[in-house]
Structure formats: structure tokens, C-alpha cells
Amino acid sequence: MDNRITAKGPKGVSHSRTLSLDAPWLAITIICVSATLSEAPLLLSPLLFFQLDSPFHHALWLPLQLGLALLPSPPLVSLGTTSFESPTPRILRDTRPTFKASLRRSESAIAAYFFDDHLKRFSNVFIFTQDNSHIMLHPVLRTPNERTRAVGDVVKCLGEELIPGIRKELYPVASLFGAPVFFLLERAAAPYFGIKAYGIQMNGYTERNGQKYLWIGKRSQVKTTYPGMLDHLVSGGLPHGIACMENVMKECEEEAGIPRSMSKEAVPVGAVSYGDIDGYRYKRDVLFCYDLKLPDDFIPKNQDGEVESFRLIPVSQVADVVRRTHFFKSNCSLVIIDFLFRHGYIGPDSLGYLELLQSLRSGDCS
Amino acid sequence: MDNRITAKGPKGVSHSRTLSLDAPWLAITIICVSATLSEAPLLLSPLLFFQLDSPFHHALWLPLQLGLALLPSPPLVSLGTTSFESPTPRILRDTRPTFKASLRRSESAIAAYFFDDHLKRFSNVFIFTQDNSHIMLHPVLRTPNERTRAVGDVVKCLGEELIPGIRKELYPVASLFGAPVFFLLERAAAPYFGIKAYGIQMNGYTERNGQKYLWIGKRSQVKTTYPGMLDHLVSGGLPHGIACMENVMKECEEEAGIPRSMSKEAVPVGAVSYGDIDGYRYKRDVLFCYDLKLPDDFIPKNQDGEVESFRLIPVSQVADVVRRTHFFKSNCSLVIIDFLFRHGYIGPDSLGYLELLQSLRSGDCS
Structure with a gap:
């Protein structure tokens, strides 16, 4: 299966490259497996994967490294021993x-x-x-x-x-x-x-043995926007004449087969905003963020063909994917970083905490 | 017991007025009792209290109304059928x-x-x-x-x-x-x-039958700053050389008798910032916010004499006190409004949602 990744130059010029294999899920698989095996801070470097003495890992590391090598270097904000991409410079490349x-x-x-x-x-x-x-x-x-x-x-x-x-x-x-x-x-x-346009994005999560997991979707390859990229469990634009909460419940049903008896418990938790200049387009979005805690045994099922598959990933591993790759649809990264802030996965004792928080919240939420 | 309430004019001139009785707890008592009795949207008006046919209420309403009448009118942001005070104009009276x-x-x-x-x-x-x-x-x-x-x-x-x-x-x-x-x-x-100074403020809450309650403290009358006002369960400045989380655990012990085995579960959830010009003082604070979910049977106990008493109040009633009175130490109101946003007590389908969120997050968090 192909995964098209589009990297954009500073003047809005687009270059498309096609990677072999299914890079987004591969990244998560490797991050999860290697974290489990090593229990050490994760390094997505050839060194780590050569050290893992398993034919499974040897088979995986090459395509992943290829994917990472092809991605443009993101601007980084230092955060303790690790680093998160600063959402503003990444999304708004040109401030004007x-x-x-x-x-x-x-x-x-x-x-x-x-x-x-x-x-x-x-x-x-x-x-x-x-x-x-x-x-x-x-x-x-x-x-x-x-x-x-x-x-x-x-x-x-x-x-x-x-x-x-x-x-x-x-x-x-x-x-x-x-x-x-x-x-x-x-x-x-x-x-x-x-x-400006408005939308909703919902973090669907579950808790097992005190650890939180996020349900992550991979967008269908036939979607016109961001095909094959990682996505939230549920997200959608907010057309005229529909209230936010009603839209959340509607999208929950369509995108993940979540019944209204469950989705009515979705909690509004704030909003993030960003701007993105890309060729002729100046995208100005405000995303209303929701959290929904799902029962442990719930399995989402896409109804409208817009999602190819779902996986349940530990939050700390999702954080690593946001930090180290461009596999998430970029505005999802903002909503996930907001989730990481609200659920204590990033704390003020880490260097760069306030800069990242300020950057996340400096958008025009009007 | 006296409760000193200080109202400040636009030029930083201070006026102090002394109210009889214990107005902050009275406000909460009346809000809770009347909400339970009427189950109607709360109106802190003489009308409501005259309608309640109970000697208890007749005894209470006069001092409370007196207190409300003496307070300066806050600037209001409309929020659906109710209204919250906008934190920025309230705290930062003069932007310069x-x-x-x-x-x-x-x-x-x-x-x-x-x-x-x-x-x-x-x-x-x-x-x-x-x-x-x-x-x-x-x-x-x-x-x-x-x-x-x-x-x-x-x-x-x-x-x-x-x-x-x-x-x-x-x-x-x-x-x-x-x-x-x-x-x-x-x-x-x-x-x-x-x-600029930095501090920590912790929302201590508990859940009973699916409803959330916040532990609220009333500051000692002998504190030099904001005596007798309502406060968070735990808060404190951040002196040089102590990490935020360590400070949270230290203050938990001193201010509320929360053992480290419990306080180590406190979750960093973001930060708010504000400025306040008051006479010669230009206070510029960044407050790191924490949430701690406490066991249902835990009862806080102040160790350092800085808190007079604690009460456990349903979150929706705390919201009413923030909205309708000035009994909370004013920077607590910001942290509580942040809690209301993150826990779904304010949602985007209410008018004024984004204005209030933008106002809360427009402070200089650096």
C-alpha cells in the first residue's frame, strides 16, 4: 500500500513523494514494540533498530528510516530530554x-x-x-x-x-x-x-490499568484531503445550522460507529486555532476540542468509508509519533498536544513547557 | 466574624468596607441550598429569597444582599442564559x-x-x-x-x-x-x-455519583494578602530552586494535610497568566494549574494556619459563586474558569464561549 506524503517549501511550492509500505502504522508499531522491549527513551535511529536482535525489527527499520529521511526537518522546541514540534511555525509557515x-x-x-x-x-x-x-x-x-x-x-x-x-x-x-x-x-x-472555518475534533480514549490509550484512525487513501494520514477517532467541519455537540454526535456515528448513548458523554475541553498558507489557500481554522472516555471493550467501526482502519495506542507513544514524524494530519497534532497538556503528559518542570503552551494558545480563537 | 472586602477604583484608589457575618461561605450556602430547593437557574435576587418560605433563608438573605450591593459591578461576558466575568478586564484594570x-x-x-x-x-x-x-x-x-x-x-x-x-x-x-x-x-x-512571578494552584476535586465537587478553602483572617477570601484547596508561590511538582507536594502537605502518596498523583494541566495594576504594584503572574482527584472520604486539614476552613462544593455551584460574586481571591477565579473549560462545564454551544476562552488565554505565559 502506498502512502503519499506531501512536503511543502517555504513559498508554497508542493513536492509529492511516494513511500513504499504503510509508513504511519509502521512508525507506531516500531515505536510501541521498541519501547516495550527497551523501556528506554525512544530513539528512532538506525542504531536502536540494529541493536534489537530480532528478524522482525530488521525487516521493519529500513522502510521507516526511508520515510523519516524523506520528511522535511521540522522546527523543534526543546522539551526536557525530548522535543516537540512547535505547532505555530509548523502550521503557519508565513505570517504576513x-x-x-x-x-x-x-x-x-x-x-x-x-x-x-x-x-x-x-x-x-x-x-x-x-x-x-x-x-x-x-x-x-x-x-x-x-x-x-x-x-x-x-x-x-x-x-x-x-x-x-x-x-x-x-x-x-x-x-x-x-x-x-x-x-x-x-x-x-x-x-x-x-x-475562517470551524470544526470539531474528538480525542477518543480509554483507560487500562491506569494507563491511557488514544484511538487513532488512518484516513482512507481515496479521501481528497490528507489521504492515508493519521487522524483523530472523530473529527469534522462545522457547517451552518448545526450545533457543536450535535455535530460531535453525528460524526461519532458516521466515522466510528459510536452510538448516541455513548457519544452524549463527550466533554468539551477547549479550542485551538491555527493558520496555514499553502499556494492560493489561506486556511484559518478554529477547532473545538472534545474528549470522550470510551468503555474498555468498545471497538470503533467506520460507517462512511472515510477511515481505513483504527488502532488503540498508548498516549505516550502517540506523543512520540507527533514529536518525531509528520504522519498525523497536521491540525490533529495541535489537538493531541492540547490533550497531552491537559492530561499531564507534559509538565512545567520540562524545559520549553511555557513556550509550547503559549505557541499552542496564541492562535486567533474568535 | 468580619469579612473585609476591598473594592478598587479605576485609578488604583482603594476603598475598604467591612461586612458583618461570613459572606463568602454564606453565599455558597445560599447558592447550594436554593439550588437544591428550587432546582431552577439560580438568581441571587431578593425576589428569590423572599419566595423561599423558611426562617433560615429569611435570616440569611439580608447580609448576603448587603454584601452583593457593596461589591463593584463586574464587567460581564454573556454566556448563554448566564454570564461569566471576563478574567482579563477584571484583573488587568489598566493595560498601559x-x-x-x-x-x-x-x-x-x-x-x-x-x-x-x-x-x-x-x-x-x-x-x-x-x-x-x-x-x-x-x-x-x-x-x-x-x-x-x-x-x-x-x-x-x-x-x-x-x-x-x-x-x-x-x-x-x-x-x-x-x-x-x-x-x-x-x-x-x-x-x-x-x-513576573510564578506560582502553582491546584484544583482538588472529588467525584460522587458522577458529579464533581471542588474542595474550596477560606483564607485565614490574619493573612496579609486577601484575608477571609475564598481560595483553592492548595496554592502557593514558586520560590527560586524548587521544581513545580515538588512545590505542589510541599504545599499539599502544609495547606491541606494531603500526604505525598496522594499528592504525587496531581496532574499538570496547563497555565494561566494575568497582570494587575494596583497603586504602586504591577503584579504579573503565571500560575501553573494542577488537578488532583481525591478519594471520596478524604478530608483536608490545614497545617500552617493559613486556611480557616474547607468545604466541598459541587462544581456548578462554585461556577455560580465565581460568576456572581467577588468572594474568590481573584486569580483563583481564572484557574477555576480554566477548570470549567477543561471539564466541560462551559461548552461551545453557549454564546460568548470563544471570547471567554480567548480572554483567559491571552495572558503572557512566558
Whole structure:
């Protein structure tokens, strides 16, 4: 089975490389097995794997090392003897403060930093300010319905080539979460317009003999976004008109076969936010985080074909995978790091604790 | 028993008023009893207490209403049908951005916005920049030891009248938590110099029939700071040379008689930060938050005379006290609001969720 890993350069140029074998699960298998065997701090180095005197390990280490060698070096924040990737620099590669500030200046401003040339031909929908720093919606579009229809027509007109992955899910555009809706926008188009989107991510965990385990999913290879990458047990966008908790329960059912009698116990535990500039897209997400403690004998079962398989992994090993690889869908890493903070897997006596916490919480959660 | 409540005006002017009876515990008693009786959303209004047909309640409501009437109106953030106080405006009454920025400009800058006139006579220790925006330590003080001794002598010289409550606890002064120590400073003097201090606060809770209860302490009337106010089960400053977790276990023993076999299970769950300008003092604190789940039958017992009494209160009632009164030592409210977020007592489907979360997490956690 192939696992496509995409590494992006600082200017948003994409390079794709294909790794043989199933690298994400392999990484976790090796991390778990070697930790069990050695009970020493884990080092994903050839040294460790050569030292393990087992044909099983000799067979595994080569593809894994190959995978690690191909991954771009992440920026690291030192944390005691180990190190976590700092979520902000990893996800937001380009900060562009002027751009961010301009987003907040006007409620009706639609920012499309790279995308604006494509919008200039729709002068009945968009108006450009003289210095090109803002794109406004045309004032003849007076009601949310009129704006929704006009922008929707533009999205349709630009087509799949410019805005791929249209899902026919409408997301609200507003100055703040819960504020009056200015108009509704196709989910796939939101990052092209720099519009903030909201989602839910749920840490599904269980406890065995006082040790916590997280249920981790591996995304289907046929998903348009992040195929084959590691994911939470349950996650999803938040379309217009559905409450967070209702969405959690709906996604629990669809993605992991968790009945409502169980998912209604999911606990809201906060939110994280990030920005990610990638080519024409400026993704601005706020993720509402949930924890759900599952019964020991529960086994998730995907219903909608979006998840290839699930595994139950000790939290400390999940932390190692987040720290040392790029196998997790990157925004999952933020939610998992938040879980590690809240459940005591990272403590203030480790060097770099406050920097990582500050970095995790410095996103615009509005 | 008297309970002194201090209300401060916007210019840092202090007014003290003395209330008869023991208002903080009274508030909680009334909140708990009336919630049990009515099982309706709690309203601390005369109406509710007149409606309760019990001599017990008639005896209680007058002093409580008196207490509430004397308290200054807090700024409120709407949160669904109820409302929480926004922690930042409540604690940081005056932001003074220039002042804060100057603190970060130089590692060796000691800011003393109001206090500087008193320092001008120590020209062998402090140097003022021409525009008076910075006070630097004299460059002849080359080592941390020399600086510690020189500033310590100044603090002694200024005396109890200007810097009350000297505790003989030395706090590190550094650019960041864990960074090399520039010098050590008496704890009580830190806010007069605008120096950041670190502390620990622990939510001690227990679970009965699936409901969570927090152990709440009432500070002794003879404490120099915040006498008689409600407090966490365990909290304390973090002096130089002691690790956070060790400090938690030490304070657990001293403040609540929690043995180390129990307190070693305390879980680090994050940190909150705030600033508070009050007369000559600019308090800048980072509080490391801990949760400790206690056995159902454990009863805390204060060992050092700093706590007058403890009570076990359902979390939802604690939330009501934080929301509706000023009886909690104000930085405790932040740590409790953080607990409410992490344990699902506030959820994203309530209006104002993200504003309150953003406000809680916007402090400078460095």
C-alpha cells in the first residue's frame, strides 16, 4: 500500500513523494514494540533498530528510516530530554501580519491574498480598494441571501480546477463565531477567500490499568484531503445550522460507529486555532476540542468509508509519533498536544513547557 | 466574624468596607441550598429569597444582599442564559501597552512605573534612561549575586512602609521561565518592580455519583494578602530552586494535610497568566494549574494556619459563586474558569464561549 506524503517549501511550492509500505502504522508499531522491549527513551535511529536482535525489527527499520529521511526537518522546541514540534511555525509557515490585520479591519472584507487576480473579472460581486489591500463585496448585495448566491455563482464559475474538492457544504461567514451571518460560503472555497472555518475534533480514549490509550484512525487513501494520514477517532467541519455537540454526535456515528448513548458523554475541553498558507489557500481554522472516555471493550467501526482502519495506542507513544514524524494530519497534532497538556503528559518542570503552551494558545480563537 | 472586602477604583484608589457575618461561605450556602430547593437557574435576587418560605433563608438573605450591593459591578461576558466575568478586564484594570512593551525590550530592564521616584536616590544600583521609560541595573553589578545583594539592600532600605509583607522568599528574575537567572528578588517586592512571578494552584476535586465537587478553602483572617477570601484547596508561590511538582507536594502537605502518596498523583494541566495594576504594584503572574482527584472520604486539614476552613462544593455551584460574586481571591477565579473549560462545564454551544476562552488565554505565559 502506498502512502503519499506531501512536503511543502517555504513559498508554497508542493513536492509529492511516494513511500513504499504503510509508513504511519509502521512508525507506531516500531515505536510501541521498541519501547516495550527497551523501556528506554525512544530513539528512532538506525542504531536502536540494529541493536534489537530480532528478524522482525530488521525487516521493519529500513522502510521507516526511508520515510523519516524523506520528511522535511521540522522546527523543534526543546522539551526536557525530548522535543516537540512547535505547532505555530509548523502550521503557519508565513505570517504576513499586514494581511492578518487587514482581515480584522472590516467585517465585510474578503481577503484573498494570492487569489485576487481571479476575482477581478467579477466586478459585479467584488470591489477592490485602490491599494488592492482589501476586496469588498459589492454594496448592491444587501442581504445574506444575495451575497450567498452571488459568491456561490463565482465559485461555480471558477470551477474545480481553481477550487477543487467542492463538497456542497455551506459554512457561515461572520465577524465572530456565533455573530450574525454575513453570507454562506462553500466549505472548499473558504481558504481561497481567507475565511475562517470551524470544526470539531474528538480525542477518543480509554483507560487500562491506569494507563491511557488514544484511538487513532488512518484516513482512507481515496479521501481528497490528507489521504492515508493519521487522524483523530472523530473529527469534522462545522457547517451552518448545526450545533457543536450535535455535530460531535453525528460524526461519532458516521466515522466510528459510536452510538448516541455513548457519544452524549463527550466533554468539551477547549479550542485551538491555527493558520496555514499553502499556494492560493489561506486556511484559518478554529477547532473545538472534545474528549470522550470510551468503555474498555468498545471497538470503533467506520460507517462512511472515510477511515481505513483504527488502532488503540498508548498516549505516550502517540506523543512520540507527533514529536518525531509528520504522519498525523497536521491540525490533529495541535489537538493531541492540547490533550497531552491537559492530561499531564507534559509538565512545567520540562524545559520549553511555557513556550509550547503559549505557541499552542496564541492562535486567533474568535 | 468580619469579612473585609476591598473594592478598587479605576485609578488604583482603594476603598475598604467591612461586612458583618461570613459572606463568602454564606453565599455558597445560599447558592447550594436554593439550588437544591428550587432546582431552577439560580438568581441571587431578593425576589428569590423572599419566595423561599423558611426562617433560615429569611435570616440569611439580608447580609448576603448587603454584601452583593457593596461589591463593584463586574464587567460581564454573556454566556448563554448566564454570564461569566471576563478574567482579563477584571484583573488587568489598566493595560498601559507602552509600559508592557518596554518590559520586553531589555532583559535587564526593571520597570517600576509608579515606584520610580523612590528608586532615584539609589543611583549606585539603578540608572534611569533619559526619557524615564526604563530603569536599568547599574553595570557595575556584574554577577547575579552582586545584583541580588544590591537590590535586596534597596528593598530593606525602603522598608515595610513602602513594601509591606516581606516574606524572605527569594524569586528568580529572568527573561523567561527557566532561563538563566539575572538576580533574585524578595517575593513581596516583585510587583513593585513589575517583575513576573510564578506560582502553582491546584484544583482538588472529588467525584460522587458522577458529579464533581471542588474542595474550596477560606483564607485565614490574619493573612496579609486577601484575608477571609475564598481560595483553592492548595496554592502557593514558586520560590527560586524548587521544581513545580515538588512545590505542589510541599504545599499539599502544609495547606491541606494531603500526604505525598496522594499528592504525587496531581496532574499538570496547563497555565494561566494575568497582570494587575494596583497603586504602586504591577503584579504579573503565571500560575501553573494542577488537578488532583481525591478519594471520596478524604478530608483536608490545614497545617500552617493559613486556611480557616474547607468545604466541598459541587462544581456548578462554585461556577455560580465565581460568576456572581467577588468572594474568590481573584486569580483563583481564572484557574477555576480554566477548570470549567477543561471539564466541560462551559461548552461551545453557549454564546460568548470563544471570547471567554480567548480572554483567559491571552495572558503572557512566558
